[in-house]
Amino acid sequence: MEEIGQPLVIFIASASRSGSTLLDLLLGSHPLGVSTGEVRRLQGFLLQDRRLLSLRDEDYPLICSCGKPIGQCSFWMEVEKTFGASLGETVFKTRQKRIWRSLLMAFYLAWGPAGVRLLARAWAPLRQETEIGLNCIRLHKAICSVSGASFVVDSSKSIYHYVLLHLAAPELVRLMVLLRDGRAVAYSMVRGSRAKHWKQGGMPPFLQAAKQWSTTTRGILLLSRRTPSSHRMLVKYEDLCRDPAKILEEVAKRWGFPPWEHGFQETRGQTHIIGGSPSIRFEGSASSIELDESWKQALSPGELEAFERVAGRLNRKLGYT
Numbered sequence: 001m002e003e004i005g006q007p008l009v010i011f012i013a014s015a016s017r018s019g020s021t022l023l024d025l026l027l028g029s030h031p032l033g034v035s036t037g038e039v040r041r042l043q044g045f046l047l048q049d050r051r052l053l054s055l056r057d058e059d060y061p062l063i064c065s066c067g068k069p070i071g072q073c074s075f076w077m078e079v080e081k082t083f084g085a086s087l088g089e090t091v092f093k094t095r096q097k098r099i100w101r102s103l104l105m106a107f108y109l110a111w112g113p114a115g116v117r118l119l120a121r122a123w124a125p126l127r128q129e130t131e132i133g134l135n136c137i138r139l140h141k142a143i144c145s146v147s148g149a150s151f152v153v154d155s156s157k158s159i160y161h162y163v164l165l166h167l168a169a170p171e172l173v174r175l176m177v178l179l180r181d182g183r184a185v186a187y188s189m190v191r192g193s194r195a196k197h198w199k200q201g202g203m204p205p206f207l208q209a210a211k212q213w214s215t216t217t218r219g220i221l222l223l224s225r226r227t228p229s230s231h232r233m234l235v236k237y238e239d240l241c242r243d244p245a246k247i248l249e250e251v252a253k254r255w256g257f258p259p260w261e262h263g264f265q266e267t268r269g270q271t272h273i274i275g276g277s278p279s280i281r282f283e284g285s286a287s288s289i290e291l292d293e294s295w296k297q298a299l300s301p302g303e304l305e306a307f308e309r310v311a312g313r314l315n316r317k318l319g320y321t
């Protein structure tokens, strides 16, 4: 058990379509917690800038989960006041290219957070990038202060973004690695209208999605090793759906929160979260906790075989057989 002094940030790292919004809502339902969703997207939501958000889905709603645009939501307006600077003009998300991000991650893996911080003192572009993490931590502190919470849940998912937070405040961040069966993820990524968001003509969208899941998951597992084991937890989406109370109990024990006495509370209309799965963040009810295994019927033997070639080894290594 550890003392809760400064507000903690519980960061959920996962591939897309892995249940991060659900886990965010469950953790944030604690009386001492607050959910924020994909808070790194705050600026893009505020400015209603789909390019900044790299959104492929044109119908994705750019509003807070309370139903209002962020600029008119009283919670975020109050947070901005406490934050002390314009949220629309503050950068919370990297704008660096993939190659640059890979370089930073390689430094982080090789030297750890202390080594990267040292290098950032001497190299201005790196310092500017690490300032994004500092902006986010300041934002999290403002969120905690406005909501009266002791911990904030950030389901920004990206492990690169987590690295920026970890560089900024290694003592305050806690990492939750959320895993889900790659076959379910890849199926969910291409289901219905999502299929058209993938490159057409070459590799089938389902296999592109399987590859993306595999790359993202490998990256998360590799980079999470730089966080001390006492500050990280691994959760499987399937276990979370089967027995959410058990997972919450483990989180409380591990990070020193009082237990979740009343289980998951309905959060419909009461949260102010950004991004994530629209159906879950607007709904926020216990009915969201249902294990979706439709992929088992939907995927053909040929698709399962192709998945096996692309990502089967990793999936089995994670215990999915």
Ligand SMILES: [Zn+2]
Pocket (backbone or CB within 6 Å): 064, 065, 066, 067, 068, 073, 074, 075, 076, 271, 272, 273
């Ligand atoms: Zn709101």
